Amino acid sequence: MLKLNNVKAVYSDVVLAxxxxxxxxxxxxxxxxxxxxxxxxxxxxxxxxxxxxIEDGKLTEGDIEFDGRRIxxxxxxxxxxLGISHVLQGRSIFPQLSTEENLLMGAYLRxxxxxxxxxxxxxxxxxxxxxxxxxxxxxYLSGGEQQMLVIGRALMGRPKIMLLDEPSLGLAPGIISNxxxxxxxxxxxxxxxxxxxxxxxxxxxIADYGYVLQTGKIVSSGKAENLSDHTMVKGAYLGLNAxxxxxxxxxxxx
Amino acid sequence: MMIRGKxxxxxxxxxxLAILGTWQRWxxxxxxxxxxxxxxFVLDYWTWNTGWLIFIxxxxxxxxxxxxxxxxxxxxxxxxxGHSAFVMTGGFTMAVLTTAASWPMLVALPVAAxxxxxxxxVVAIPSIRLKGFYVAxxxxxxxxxxxxxxxxxxxxxxxxxxxxxxxxxxGGHVLKTSNYMGxxxxxxxLLILCIIVSVNxxxxxxxxxxxxxxxxxxxxxxxxxxxxxxxxxxxxxxGLYAGLAGGLLASSISVIRVDxxxxxxxxxxxxxxxxxxAGSTAGAxxxxxxxxxxxxxxxxxxxxxxxxxxxxxxxxxxxxxYGLIIILFVSFKPNGLISLWxxxxxxxxxxxxxx
Amino acid sequence: MDAGTNLLYLxxxxxxxxxxxxxxxxxxxxxxxxTNVFNIAYGQFAVLGAFIAWSFxxxxxxPSASLQPVTRLILPLAIPLTVICVIVFGLLVERLLFRRMxxxxxxxxxxxxxxxxxxxxxxxxxxxxxxxxxxxAPTIPVGSMTIGNIPIRKELFWSFGLALFGALAFLFxxxxxxxxxxxxxxxxxxxxxxxxxxxxxxxxxIAWVLCALIATAGGVLIxxxxxxxxxxxxxxxxxxxxxxxxxxxDSLLGSVVGGLILAIGNxxxxxxxxxxxxxxxxxxxxxxxxxxxxxxxHGLMGTKPIERV
Numbered sequence: 001m002l003k004l005n006n007v008k009a010v011y012s013d014v015v016l017a018x019x020x021x022x023x024x025x026x027x028x029x030x031x032x033x034x035x036x037x038x039x040x041x042x043x044x045x046x047x048x049x050x051x052x053x054i055e056d057g058k059l060t061e062g063d064i065e066f067d068g069r070r071i072x073x074x075x076x077x078x079x080x081x082l083g084i085s086h087v088l089q090g091r092s093i094f095p096q097l098s099t100e101e102n103l104l105m106g107a108y109l110r111x112x113x114x115x116x117x118x119x120x121x122x123x124x125x126x127x128x129x130x131x132x133x134x135x136x137x138x139x140y141l142s143g144g145e146q147q148m149l150v151i152g153r154a155l156m157g158r159p160k161i162m163l164l165d166e167p168s169l170g171l172a173p174g175i176i177s178n179x180x181x182x183x184x185x186x187x188x189x190x191x192x193x194x195x196x197x198x199x200x201x202x203x204x205x206i207a208d209y210g211y212v213l214q215t216g217k218i219v220s221s222g223k224a225e226n227l228s229d230h231t232m233v234k235g236a237y238l239g240l241n242a243x244x245x246x247x248x249x250x251x252x253x254x
Numbered sequence: 255m256m257i258r259g260k261x262x263x264x265x266x267x268x269x270x271l272a273i274l275g276t277w278q279r280w281x282x283x284x285x286x287x288x289x290x291x292x293x294x295f296v297l298d299y300w301t302w303n304t305g306w307l308i309f310i311x312x313x314x315x316x317x318x319x320x321x322x323x324x325x326x327x328x329x330x331x332x333x334x335x336g337h338s339a340f341v342m343t344g345g346f347t348m349a350v351l352t353t354a355a356s357w358p359m360l361v362a363l364p365v366a367a368x369x370x371x372x373x374x375x376v377v378a379i380p381s382i383r384l385k386g387f388y389v390a391x392x393x394x395x396x397x398x399x400x401x402x403x404x405x406x407x408x409x410x411x412x413x414x415x416x417x418x419x420x421x422x423x424x425g426g427h428v429l430k431t432s433n434y435m436g437x438x439x440x441x442x443x444l445l446i447l448c449i450i451v452s453v454n455x456x457x458x459x460x461x462x463x464x465x466x467x468x469x470x471x472x473x474x475x476x477x478x479x480x481x482x483x484x485x486x487x488x489x490x491x492x493g494l495y496a497g498l499a500g501g502l503l504a505s506s507i508s509v510i511r512v513d514x515x516x517x518x519x520x521x522x523x524x525x526x527x528x529x530x531x532a533g534s535t536a537g538a539x540x541x542x543x544x545x546x547x548x549x550x551x552x553x554x555x556x557x558x559x560x561x562x563x564x565x566x567x568x569x570x571x572x573x574x575x576y577g578l579i580i581i582l583f584v585s586f587k588p589n590g591l592i593s594l595w596x597x598x599x600x601x602x603x604x605x606x607x608x609x
Numbered sequence: 610m611d612a613g614t615n616l617l618y619l620x621x622x623x624x625x626x627x628x629x630x631x632x633x634x635x636x637x638x639x640x641x642x643x644t645n646v647f648n649i650a651y652g653q654f655a656v657l658g659a660f661i662a663w664s665f666x667x668x669x670x671x672p673s674a675s676l677q678p679v680t681r682l683i684l685p686l687a688i689p690l691t692v693i694c695v696i697v698f699g700l701l702v703e704r705l706l707f708r709r710m711x712x713x714x715x716x717x718x719x720x721x722x723x724x725x726x727x728x729x730x731x732x733x734x735x736x737x738x739x740x741x742x743x744x745x746a747p748t749i750p751v752g753s754m755t756i757g758n759i760p761i762r763k764e765l766f767w768s769f770g771l772a773l774f775g776a777l778a779f780l781f782x783x784x785x786x787x788x789x790x791x792x793x794x795x796x797x798x799x800x801x802x803x804x805x806x807x808x809x810x811x812x813x814x815i816a817w818v819l820c821a822l823i824a825t826a827g828g829v830l831i832x833x834x835x836x837x838x839x840x841x842x843x844x845x846x847x848x849x850x851x852x853x854x855x856x857x858x859d860s861l862l863g864s865v866v867g868g869l870i871l872a873i874g875n876x877x878x879x880x881x882x883x884x885x886x887x888x889x890x891x892x893x894x895x896x897x898x899x900x901x902x903x904x905x906x907h908g909l910m911g912t913k914p915i916e917r918v
Contacts, residue, residue: 080806577728
């Protein structure tokens with residue numbers, strides 16, 4: 001369904017963020033994108049959603065296909081219309097808008113008023129803690145509530161693919177497992193595919209497949225259950241050797 | 255065989271820091287100075303009226319004023335929409351000092367400049383806490399208030415301004431004779447001094463502080479730069495220049511009225527800086543000369559009757575051209591003429607390899 | 610009139626004039642909120658719009674009328690044509706000037722606005738002459754009337770009504786409609802909004818068209834109020850500046866507050882200072898601006914910017 005072919009992404013014409021990255025996302029699947037800070041996870045998602053070009057970046061090589069169509073030159077608006085929803089890092093709510101208004105914005109591209117209403121209620125079922133906050137300005141919500149709101153908002157558009165950028169960042173463990181459980185529910189109920197960029201290994205518990213990024217390159221990939229114990233994964237984003245000691249900078253080759 | 259400019263490689267630190275550096279540049283400067291000195295004679299011979307010399311004199315005054323704005327707004331990033339009011343302050347101070355108080359010009363001129371600098375510093379005070387265009391709005395408010403205030407005092411002639419300002423003289427010897435030449439030399443000397451000071455400021459510690467405050471004042475403060483004090487000095491120096499220009503203006507045309515200074519002047523000044531390249535001394539000079547020449551050419555074309563429409567049409571077209579030029583420069587060449595000039599120089603040096 | 614009625618008159622007419630100011634201020638706020646452009650050429654928008662309106666509506670007939678425009682039409686045709694021309698103008702400005710500036714810092718767009726200001730002034734003078742003061746044929750009833758025992762000009766009353774209607778319409782649009790919500794969203798978080806399908810381009814176009822329309826409405830209302838159509842309308846930008854600085858650059862409700870404060874304050878200032886400092890009212894707004902910038906730079910209802918290095 002979604003394919004990245006040998007993508008090379010550059011910021012401001014000088015900073016190489018992605019180097020020969022290839023990956024694919026099948027329908028109704030959850031794919032994890034693992035890696036530490038600066039590994040290129042966010043850039044990968046931004047390349048797909050078109051945000052890369054707004055931030056003075058571009059693809060110098062390779063292309064991105066969605067259902068056979070090239071999308072790497074499209075604007076974020078156009079890509080949203082194709083059914084790809086990008087939830088940016090850091091709980092990108094509309095702070096001046098209320099919770100309810102945030103959710104309505106998620107349904108911006110839809111015209112079916114009554115079904116939008118139903119979907120809103122559905123979101124409140126997924127995230128009951130948002131119910132008392134319906135009319136409150138979303139800027140006043142807590143971190144966890146904002147993250148739930150953002151995921152709910154993206155879901156309102158009934159996307160085919162959801163790109164989540166570090167949904168667990170800065171959240172308490174209880175809330176994190178809650179959110180990931182809901183993601184799994186959403187996948188089962190709506191057949192939405194997820195591409196989740198994360199540093200937290202909890203993502204592997206719901207993912208089918210995973211890629212590991214390090215300084216812009218894919219260093220490992222495979223079925224999720226195989227990855228969680230893999231040495232490369234430990235090395236890539238925990239900075240640990242196989243025996244658990246820290247990798248010294250003398251040993252890395254980049 | 256063509257002589258190309260070679261790269262400047264300073265062998266020691268003093269060579270690197272020198273303003274001009276190579277002998278070619280000193281020669282160029284010397285030639286330029288000679289041209290300047292004989293210019294009025296040449297003009298006098300070719301054009302039998304003094305129109306061009308008057309034009310050049312008024313351009314010199316404008317350059318001095320704009321150099322000041324370049325320091326406040328171009329280097330230090332404090333957008334000043336009230337610069338025209340500073341020029342007005344300098345002019346009125348000069349007029350009052352030389353006429354009502356009968357001070358000699360050589361004393362009155364620096365005093366006018368100083369006073370204007372202090373006024374500018376006072377205007378800077380409310381702007382200290384504000385950023386970006388809020389500063390611009392404060393300066394604009396000041397402009398209107400200053401206009402209002404000056405027109406209310408009798409000493410400044412109220413609504414009618416002051417006329418019959420004493421002609422500029424040094425020790426009894428009147429400078430502004432009927433052919434304007436002595437006046438030209440005097441102002442040219444002042445202009446050169448102003449340019450040298452401006453260039454030196456840019457290269458000095460204060461100049462670098464200006465750039466830091468302009469680009470990111472929070473980072474500048476975290477580096478230990480006293481941002482309010484820097485802003486104050488930026489306005490003060492800009493006011494000095496403006497006051498000087500105003501004083502020269504008052505002496506030049508012997509009449510000073512509040513309605514000679516409109517908000518448009520402030521806009522033209524800003525436009526000249528944008529076009530020339532904000533922050534650059536050479537750019538400011540270029541910007542002024544460029545726009546002044548355009549309006550001069552337009553008025554010549556207009557009076558020669560080559561433009562259809564009535565008498566005022568050339569003025570309208572000048573507005574249109576100014577506006578278009580500003581828009582084009584902001585859209586496509588935000589670094590101004592000076593960056594264009596630098597590109598040309600680089601291309602020349604590296605030809606046929608280009609940039 | 611006795612002192613009490615006098616005061617009442619000042620307040621009532623202040624409220625009415627203030628509503629017009631508020632509406633005009635909203636035009637500025639809409640542009641700033643949606644495109645982050647400080648539109649200093651706003652005054653010229655008003656002048657241009659008023660002149661376009663005059664070209665189709667013409668001057669009131671009578672001996673004191675100046676020359677009539679060739680393109681004069683009857684009112685039901687003139688008004689839609691004016692609206693169409695103004696919309697085209699707004700779209701042109703957006704397409705040619707500001708579209709490529711989406712995302713650029715405020716300083717740069719401000720300078721662009723300066724250039725536009727100068728350009729428009731030249732164009733307007735070229736097309737309609739430099740000095741021209743043209744009376745505008747009334748598009749709303751004119752004359753005198755009384756409210757209670759306060760004499761009020763009819764056109765002021767009608768302008769007030771229209772401005773009130775317009776202001777309420779805008780507030781409704783932004784609060785309740787899908788498009789208005791989208792425009793608020795894109796101001797709050799541009800990237801997130803675009804990732805949800807909101808078109809930045811459409812947003813920009815709507816903002817500039819609304820700006821041009823409101824400026825024109827303001828210019829026309831003031832011209833009908835007695836000043837006529839002339840270059841002098843460009844000073845509207847000073848009124849707008851005061852209104853939006855007092856109210857907050859990005860707050861529509863703030864424009865309402867700002868407009869009322871400015872108008873009523875101005876009336877009171879004229880009344881009470883007439884004997885002491887003649888002409889004080891001309892710089893009253895400047896003093897207000899200075900005060901608000903000293904005390905609360907982001908306005909009474911504007912959002913306080915968060916500075917991040």
